[in-house]
Amino acid sequence: MDDTVMPQTRRDLLRMIGTTGGGLAMYQAMTVLGHAAETQFTGPPMLSGARKGASVLVLGAGLAGMLAAYELTKAGYKVTVLEFQDRPGGRNISIRGGDKVAETDGSVQDCTFAPGNYLNPGPWRIPHHHRTLLHYCKQFGVELEPFIQLNHNAFVHRTKAFGGKPQRYREVATDFKGHVSELMAKALNAGSLDDKLTKEDKDKLLVAMREWGMLDKNMAYTSDLKVSGQRGYDKAPGGGVGGAPTPSTVNSLPDVLASNVWTQMGFFFTNVMQTTMFQPKGGMDMIGKGFYRQIAKMVRLNTRVTALSQNATGVTAAWEDAKTGQKGSTSADYCVCTIPATILNQIELQVGAPMKAALKALPYSNSVKIGLEMRRRFWEEDYSIYGGHSFTDQAIGLISYPNNNFFKDGPAVLLGSFASGAGGYQLAGMTHAKRIEAALEQGSVFHPAEYRKEFVSGTSYAWSRAPWIMGCCATWTEESRAAHYQNLCAMDGRIVMAGEHASYYGCWMEGALLSSLDAVTRLHQRALAG
Amino acid sequence: MGVIMRLGALGLGAVTLAAAVGLRAQDAPGGGPSAVEVSAEGRQVYEQICQACHMADAMGGGGAGAKIPALAGNPRLADKDYGTIILLKGRGGMPWFSDILTPEQMAAVLTYVRGHFNDYKDPVTLADVERVNVASPPVPDCNCTQ
Numbered sequence: 001m002d003d004t005v006m007p008q009t010r011r012d013l014l015r016m017i018g019t020t021g022g023g024l025a026m027y028q029a030m031t032v033l034g035h036a037a038e039t040q041f042t043g044p045p046m047l048s049g050a051r052k053g054a055s056v057l058v059l060g061a062g063l064a065g066m067l068a069a070y071e072l073t074k075a076g077y078k079v080t081v082l083e084f085q086d087r088p089g090g091r092n093i094s095i096r097g098g099d100k101v102a103e104t105d106g107s108v109q110d111c112t113f114a115p116g117n118y119l120n121p122g123p124w125r126i127p128h129h130h131r132t133l134l135h136y137c138k139q140f141g142v143e144l145e146p147f148i149q150l151n152h153n154a155f156v157h158r159t160k161a162f163g164g165k166p167q168r169y170r171e172v173a174t175d176f177k178g179h180v181s182e183l184m185a186k187a188l189n190a191g192s193l194d195d196k197l198t199k200e201d202k203d204k205l206l207v208a209m210r211e212w213g214m215l216d217k218n219m220a221y222t223s224d225l226k227v228s229g230q231r232g233y234d235k236a237p238g239g240g241v242g243g244a245p246t247p248s249t250v251n252s253l254p255d256v257l258a259s260n261v262w263t264q265m266g267f268f269f270t271n272v273m274q275t276t277m278f279q280p281k282g283g284m285d286m287i288g289k290g291f292y293r294q295i296a297k298m299v300r301l302n303t304r305v306t307a308l309s310q311n312a313t314g315v316t317a318a319w320e321d322a323k324t325g326q327k328g329s330t331s332a333d334y335c336v337c338t339i340p341a342t343i344l345n346q347i348e349l350q351v352g353a354p355m356k357a358a359l360k361a362l363p364y365s366n367s368v369k370i371g372l373e374m375r376r377r378f379w380e381e382d383y384s385i386y387g388g389h390s391f392t393d394q395a396i397g398l399i400s401y402p403n404n405n406f407f408k409d410g411p412a413v414l415l416g417s418f419a420s421g422a423g424g425y426q427l428a429g430m431t432h433a434k435r436i437e438a439a440l441e442q443g444s445v446f447h448p449a450e451y452r453k454e455f456v457s458g459t460s461y462a463w464s465r466a467p468w469i470m471g472c473c474a475t476w477t478e479e480s481r482a483a484h485y486q487n488l489c490a491m492d493g494r495i496v497m498a499g500e501h502a503s504y505y506g507c508w509m510e511g512a513l514l515s516s517l518d519a520v521t522r523l524h525q526r527a528l529a530g
Numbered sequence: 531m532g533v534i535m536r537l538g539a540l541g542l543g544a545v546t547l548a549a550a551v552g553l554r555a556q557d558a559p560g561g562g563p564s565a566v567e568v569s570a571e572g573r574q575v576y577e578q579i580c581q582a583c584h585m586a587d588a589m590g591g592g593g594a595g596a597k598i599p600a601l602a603g604n605p606r607l608a609d610k611d612y613g614t615i616i617l618l619k620g621r622g623g624m625p626w627f628s629d630i631l632t633p634e635q636m637a638a639v640l641t642y643v644r645g646h647f648n649d650y651k652d653p654v655t656l657a658d659v660e661r662v663n664v665a666s667p668p669v670p671d672c673n674c675t676q
Contacts, residue, residue, distance in 0.1 A: 091583055104591030104598055125559070159565045185654075263562030273560065304595055342623030343596050360671075363625035368580065394567050397559035418559045422630050423566040428582035464583045471623050487664055 006453050039510060041132040045517050047524045050076030054527055057082070057315055057330055059308070060338035062090020062251040063509055064498040064516040066291035067136065068336040069298055071520050077527075080330055081299040083317055085468050088299060089288025090338075091122040092509065095371065095459055096283065109432050111459040112373075116405075117413040119371030120284040121461030122472075123509050124415075125149065128276045130510035132517070133287070137280070140290035142501035147277040148403050150268050151388020155446050158393045161258035162251075166390065166446050172251065172261040175232035176212070178221035179253045180211020189219070192258050196511045207432055223249045264391055272508065279403055287509070300330075307348035308335065336516070336525055338499045340364070342470045351492040358484035364471025365420065366464040368427040370439045371394070371459050372416035379414070380406065394442040395423030411456055416443050429464035435460040474501030491517075568635060572642030573611040575635050579627070580643070596668040602647035610654050612670065613640045621669050633659040 057070050058065045061083035069079045087093075095101060097113040125147045126133060137144055152173070155166035187193055188206055197205065210219060214227045221227065228234075228247040235246040235334070267273055280286035292299070307318040317334040320327050337344070341362040349356065379385040379401050387403040396417035405412065418440040419427050427435050436458035446450040463472035476485065489502050498512070498519035505511025568578050579585070583598045585591050590600035606612050617636045620626035627636065633656055640654040 104593075104596075106591075158562075260562045264560060267558075267560035267562075270560075272557070306595060345595060345622045346595050360622055362623070363620040364623045365625065376659055384559050389560070391559070391561040393561060393563060393565035395564070397561045397564075417581070418560060421564060421566070422568055423581065425582040425630075426566060427580045429577060429579070429586070463583065465591065467596055470583070470592060470596060470598060475625055 004363065006398060009197055019283060025324055039129055039131045039505075040514055041135065041510075041517075044135070045071055045521050045524075047071060047075035047520065049528070050458070050524070051527065054076070055079070055334075057317055057332035057335045058298075058338070059305055059317060059335065060084075060090060060499070061088040061290065061301070062338055062499065062512065063092055063291060064296055064500070064512040064519075065090070065336065065338040066288070067513050067516040068338070068498060068520050069295040070291065071517065072251040072336075072524070073295065073298070075520075076522055078332075079295070079298050080293055080332060081295065081300055081303055082317060082330060083301050084304050084322065084339075084343075086291040086302050086323075088296075088301070089285050091472075092284055092288040092468070093122050094118040094120050094283030094285040095461065101461060102467055103462065104467050104470065105465065106233070108293065109459055110458045111371075111414055113371070113459070114373065114411045116282075117371075117373060117411060118283040119369065119413060119415070119459055119461065121371075121463075124242045124279060126278040126509070127274070128278070129271075130508065132513040133395045133509050134278075136513065137287060137290065137394070142290040143159070143281045144278040145281050145404060146387075147279040148387025149273060149275050149277045149389075151401075154384070154385050154388040154391035154401070156259055156261050157391065157445055158258065158260055159188040164445070166460075167251075167259060167261075168232065169261070169264060169372060169391075171231045171248070172256055172259045172264055174227065175221075175251045175256045176259075176261050176265065178213045178215070178227060178250065181209040181215055181254060182219065182221040185209045185213075185215060185219040221250060223247050232499070235482050249404040255395060260393075281404065282314075283403065305339065305347060307350075308337065308495065309348075310335070310495055315494050318343055333494065334527060335495045336498050336519055336523065337495055338497070338512075338516070340469050340471070340472060340499065341501055343468070351495055354484075354487035355490070355492045355495075355497070358488035361480045361484045362474045362476070364464075364469070365473050365475050365507070366424040366428060366462075367472040368417055368419040368424045368435070368460060368462045369415060370417035370427075370435060370458055370460045371413045372436070372439060372443070372455060373411050373413045374450075374454040375411055375456055376409070376454055377402075377407075377412050378447060383447070390446045391444065392445065394445070395419050395426050396439055396442045397423060399443045399446060414443075416440075416458065417460075424462075427460070428464050432460055435462075473507035476506060489515075489521055548579060568631060569670065570635060570638060572638035572640075573630050573646070574629065575639035576642055579630065580639065583624070588643065601643050604648065607648050608671070610640070610644065610650065610652060611662050611667070613643065614659050615667055615669060616656060618659075618663055619669050633663070 019086040054190040055078040058069045058079060058081040061081050065081055069081050073079050084208050095111050096118045097111055099111045101109040103110040152170035156167055156169050156172055179273050185206055190200055213221060214230055216224060225247045231529050233245045234248045234250055237245040302322045303319045304322045306320050309316050314333050316329050318329045341359045342364050344359055386399055386406055387401050388400045389400045391398045397419045400415035402412050427438060440452055440455060488497055496519045498516045499504050500511040503511035569575055584601050588602035592596045592598050617627045637654045637656050637659050644650040
């Protein structure tokens with residue numbers, strides 16, 4: 001074997017694979033080697049050498065649009081960004097005291113949260129493997145803090161389980177695991193699985209069930225101190241003469257099955273839901289503001305695009321100032337369009353039939369988030385719950401506890417609802433006051449003595465009534481992907497689409513950014529070639 | 531696809547939805563199967579689901595360039611299959627509701643919308659929904675403001 005072509009390091013190997021097999025082969029190899037397994041981000045695109053005077057029009061100042069503007073400017077393009085709202089960030093948004101929330105019915109809510117408190121109505125948590133977003137947060141100086149995703153001490157509630165009484169996740173999850181282990185051990189010991197396992201593996205599995213399920217010496221799941229070491233004690237271990245703990249009583253299998261707790265257990269196994277997760281300090285919109293600082297001088301806010309046309313030499317967006325009514329138009333050589341499909345379908349758009357069909361095949365999901373400001377952190381003080389979620393099968397879906405300012409006195413904002421599906425539509429169809437009342441009524445199940453007593457004010461955000469998007473996220477199916485996805489992403493003349501809808505990471509900021517990087521890379525190649 | 535399979539798929543909406551959420555890896559509450567029940571009665575279905583976007587008075591919402599269509603006084607509803615096709619397949623930004631509403635609920639709410647907010651008094655029946663579901667006509671084109 002010739003040493004000169006043997007890779008000396010992992011990096012050398014990857015370079016060789018990249019040279020001979022192209023980017024996809026390198027990506028697959030990186031996955032095998034344990035790199036890049038969870039996002040396709042391999043670093044910023046490092047575009048350079050735009051033709052002199054070349055220009056790009058970016059529509060939308062959400063994360064996809066702002067990243068496009070940033071990277072294309074670095075490549076040497078003259079960039080202009082048009083944004084409909086009076087703020088940058090798009091769905092990357094936080095609502096604070098003093099903010100107004102307008103809806104498509106003309107109603108306006110005034111948020112009255114105390115200084116420092118906020119609701120993140122859209123994105124709120126960042127997986128540790130969303131490397132594109134984490135890369136730019138670091139680069140743009142956006143400080144991140146832990147988002148408490150899994151809290152064993154928070155609650156699981158189902159209206160038809162445990163008489164409607166919420167249970168600590170810790171207790172029902174331990175019980176589920178224990179009962180399943182006991183049944184598995186019984187099946188193994190009865191020889192029911194002898195034709196599926198070697199003797200050696202059967203013995204190992206029995207040890208695993210005993211240790212993982214906290215079974216006793218008779219392979220039974222019982223209310224002993226060992227089990228209480230996971231699910232909690234009736235009387236916790238203490239000091240001195242009265243220090244001895246007493247065990248808690250395990251729930252029966254039928255009760256545990258009624259709790260559906262495996263849904264949460266499985267949820268926390270989901271790749272995008274695994275710890276460690278992050279949030280920006282001070283509100284999610286710190287990310288949008290971080291991006292905006294890089295490109296603010298290129299952005300025209302309050303600018304509603306009414307038509308987008310193109311010809312052999314360039315693109316032109318006609319627009320109207322949403323505040324003054326002033327009309328104008330902006331032209332450039334190319335366009336990166338990040339306007340959501342719900343809006344773009346209502347704009348005169350000069351693209352081919354395949355891209356138009358793709359845009360019309362994208363329904364948007366619904367979601368309602370509600371922030372409830374409480375006078376004090378009773379969930380911390382009275383329940384020892386610090387961050388995390390209490391789940392319910394009611395319309396609100398869950399309540400989630402703040403991940404910042406632990407132990408502080410003064411008002412704090414709970415997430416009182418993250419509703420989707422039928423529950424989301426029910427809440428969205430209510431008036432603002434009725435939504436708050438529903439959130440208080442349903443959330444009280446977790447903290448009955450405190451919830452209404454400590455309530456100060458609420459702000460709701462119904463995505464299907466947000467006037468600038470009228471929905472939450474694009475919804476693809478396998479069929480619509482097969483029929484339309486490539487047509488949505490392919491450059492149409494001088495126009496390319498970007499945003500979460502043009503990604504396989506829909507509804508995540510990472511998807512918007514990866515889509516944007518792919519779009520600007522292809523636009524740049526096209527501009528240099530043409 | 532036969533009527534039994536199609537309607538079977540409708541009935542399994544909650545299951546397929548959960549699977550699809552996992553597949554798409556979207557952010558999700560994670561609460562598991564919802565206890566929220568949608569009424570069988572047309573007016574209540576409208577209030578619980580449709581008015582989230584189309585509003586309590588069915589006048590739609592939004593402004594220039596970003597409109598949600600009115601269902602009240604909407605001449606396109608004269609064709610009684612029109613709403614059925616959209617509930618089954620979605621149109622533009624509006625999703626299909628085959629994973630939230632049963633065919634019976636679709637018939638009930640369409641009858642209500644056509645009769646209460648418009649003057650089309652002939653009911654949409656379960657048989658109508660099943661017929662449209664089997665025939666599977668294309669979604670009417672639109673600029674999605676009407």
